[in-house]
Amino acid sequence: xxxxxxxxxxxxxxxxxFITINCSYSVGISALHWLQQHPGGxxxxxxxxxxxxxxxxxxxxxxxxxxxxxxxxxxASHPRDSAVYICAVGSSRLTFGxxxxxxxxx
Amino acid sequence: DVKVTQSSRYLVKRTGEKVFxxxxxDMDHENMFWYRQDPGLGLRLIYxxxxxxxxxxxxxxxxxxxxxxxxxxxxxxxxxxxxxQTSMYLCASSSSxxxxxxxFGDGTRLSIL
Numbered sequence: 001x002x003x004x005x006x007x008x009x010x011x012x013x014x015x016x017x018f019i020t021i022n023c024s025y026s027v028g029i030s031a032l033h034w035l036q037q038h039p040g041g042x043x044x045x046x047x048x049x050x051x052x053x054x055x056x057x058x059x060x061x062x063x064x065x066x067x068x069x070x071x072x073x074x075x076a077s078h079p080r081d082s083a084v085y086i087c088a089v090g091s092s093r094l095t096f097g098x099x100x101x102x103x104x105x106x
Numbered sequence: 107d108v109k110v111t112q113s114s115r116y117l118v119k120r121t122g123e124k125v126f127x128x129x130x131x132d133m134d135h136e137n138m139f140w141y142r143q144d145p146g147l148g149l150r151l152i153y154x155x156x157x158x159x160x161x162x163x164x165x166x167x168x169x170x171x172x173x174x175x176x177x178x179x180x181x182x183x184x185x186x187x188x189x190x191q192t193s194m195y196l197c198a199s200s201s202s203x204x205x206x207x208x209x210f211g212d213g214t215r216l217s218i219l
Contacts, residue, residue, distance in 0.1 A: 050205075
């Protein structure tokens, strides 16, 4: 069993839909990261959180430490949100989930 | 903005060759990392370094070595490339200060023929 599990593996949505990607982890953590990877490979850090909730534009990340669970929400999704979203846990050395491939159709 | 630059986007080499992948960061970060990314396996840590001339094995160090002679540069070396090392390789850097994210390069897609 992986230490970090994401669901779903693949997600297709229509433009404007509300999207949720989930991440569960089995180890104690100091921080949880949400990353975005566009086609071509570059990875961008979206959020780093250790408690509660963070919001940036249409993106919201939440974490429940007791349940060892985090969610990434995208409101009013857009085709440019199509990417792989990766959950990772740790402070300097990270353990990664396998990623969720999101496709948003116009 | 932090810039992490990998020397090549695409690289094709032959089995048995010695392969060097270079990574340079411009933000004076202490920590640098080399990952490989394969379908269905996600990102896996090969080696990391938390200071010049310091290195730590990650989860899959076999067949690889690293060099960090200067703070801004972290090199990954495939001593004798094999076909199972065909993969996407990503470099990242981060500050050693608490609560800092990693910054990634664009990746090198390496094919070993």
